[in-house]
Amino acid sequence: MIAPRLLAELHAMFSADRVATDADSLTRYGLDWTRYYQPAPSAVVFPQTVDEVVAVVQWANREQVALVPSGGRTGLSGGAVARQGEVVVSFDCMKTISDFDPVARTVRCQAGVITETLQQFAAEQGLYYPVDFASRGSSQIGGNIATNAGGIKVVRYGMTREWVAGLTVVTGKGEVLRLNNGLAKNNTGYDLRHLFVGSEGTLGFIVDATLKLARQPAELGVMVLAVPQLTDIMKLFHAFRERIDLNAFEFFSEKAMRHVLARGHVKRPFEGEADYYVLLEFEKLAADTEEVALAVFEACAEQGWLVDGVLSQSEQQAKDLWRLREDISExxxxxxxxxxxxxVTVSRVPAFVERLDAILSREYPDFEVLWYGHIGDGNLHINILKPDALELDDFRRACEQVNKHVFSLVGEFCGSMSAEHGVGLLKRDYLDVTRSVEEIALMRAIKVVFDPNGVMNPGKLL
Ligand code: MLT
Ligand code: ZN
Incomplete structure (x- = not known):
């Protein structure tokens, strides 16, 4: 914990209601959705301006205090966890949306703007912010950029990085950098903006961003398909993609869906059961798009790649179908x-899945393993549920053992050991599965340039 003198300095820097040291706030702001860590920050501060962020970073450098950035705290890799007396810098008081430019189709957001608020703002202007995921109601733009958040529409719109046209950051030295200024073209050397996207708060804090917006999509059709063989899912992907542009191509297992159904908010989509389900979404751009989708459905059924399915007939039904996928995590x-x-690369998914499935059934015979994810991006979420009988620490240790097998396969396939959740604390020790020794050395060198005293989110990522 930091010394009382330092706490007094924080109080002098921020008004009384913008420094929290009560137990509730320390627990709430010291933890993200990764539930493996014991939060123990010294204090939480709530800057309102860039100058206040600069002041706290400069103070941290002077006093050698570690800072942890805090957005919506919906991360799943422990990137926003404070467990060693750090000072948490929350962006909850920086929520302004400004500088909407309808011609450039850009808008400026402070770091604390909630994803859904931005999506609503864009819709009110007749436009669309397409980066989307189940935590849209809590996650914040600064955190999305710091983790390069992905989500459910990446197959069509890409990750957060694609939508960042400008960034204001406060580096670990306390310098303010205004990067790219919303420009569409700017070939003037290294694009430092992209270093900060996905840097997990280790180089500096994102304080605001100029984001691109897209045109609003036409009416959307959502299909859920029952698929007996996991490896046939990619045949479906190929067949549908040949005929229509997909906005989303997700999958989940029957086991995963049962957890959603058990909560009683949505019903099983049709009678046919299979081990896996695909959820796909498309824009009804042409008068016959729906007809084409149904024709592909029939052709795939004839091949035996799917055994049942449904196409949404209303916006409400589309939303309910999405809940089958989106509610799994919660x-x-x-x-x-x-x-x-x-x-892994999307074309290698079937081979990878077959090998991984064999490992999981061999190594996890007693664990309930759930498969779901953004399979159209080659991105699989494999979740192992903790058995009641096992203590959390023992369970985690067991999972780390199995990870060795899983990650050795990921390495063999030149895949990513963290496709969209980031590295944080949870996956830090596996970075070399995906990044070479040389790359990691360069990453460390870059960290020193921007954060020479190591005050920015220490221990995360590297
Ligand atoms: C999802 O795709 O549902 C999210 O990434 C969260 C999760 O993996 O549980
Ligand atoms: Zn996901």
Whole structure:
């Protein structure tokens, strides 16, 4: 914990209501959705301006205090966890949306703007912010950028990085950098903006961003398909993609869906059961798009790649179908799942899945393993649920053993050991599965340039 003198200095820097040291705030702001760590920050501060962020970073450098950035705290890799007396810098008081430019189709957001608020703002202007995921109601733009958040529409719109046209950051030295200024073209050397996207708060704090917006999509059709063989899913992907542009191509297992159904908010989509389901979404751009989708459905059924399915007939039905996929994460939270978020090149998914499935059934015979994810991006979420009988620490240790097998396969396939959840604390020790020794050395060298005193989110990522 930091010394009382330092706490007094924080109080002098921020008004009384913008420094929190009560137990509730320390627990709430010291933890993200990764449930493996004991939060123990010294204090939480709530800057309102860039100058206040600069002041706290400069103070941290002077006093050698570690800072942890805090957005919506919906991360799943422990990137926003404070457990060693750090000072948490929350962006909850920086929520302004400004500088909407309808011609450039950009808008400026402070770091604390909630994803859903931005999506609503864009819709009110007749536009669309397409980066989307189940935690849209809590996650914040600064955190999304710091983790390069992905989500459910990446197959069509890409990750957060694609939408960042400008960034204001406060580096670990306390310098303010205004990067790229919303420009569409700017070939003037290294694009430092992209270093900060996905840097997990280790180089500096994102304080605001100029984000691109897209045109609003036409009416959307959502299909859920029952698929007996996991490896046939990619045949479906190929068949549908040949005929229509997909906005989303997700999958989940029957076991995963049962956890959602058990909560009683949505019903089983049709009678046919299979081990796996695909959820796909498309824009009804042409008068016959729906007809084409149904024709592909029939052709795939004839091949035996799917055994049942449904196409949404209303916006409400589309939303309910999406809940079958989107509610999985929340419905399994009580089981303290150990999460893996791996990816391989999409064409190698079937081969990878067959090998991984064999490993999991061999190594996890007693664990409930759930498969779901953004399979159209080659991104699989493999969740192992904690058995009641096992203590959390023992469970985690067991999962780390199995990870060795899983990650050795990921390495063999030149895949990613964290496709969209980031590295944080949870996956830090596996960075070399995906990054070479040389790359990691360069990453460390870059960290020193921007954060020479190591005050920015220490221990995360590297
Ligand atoms: C999802 O795809 O549902 C999210 O990444 C959260 C999760 O993996 O549980
Ligand atoms: Zn995901």
């Amino acid at each position: 419905s399994i939270t009580p089981y303290k799942p150990y999460k893996n978020d791996i990816a």
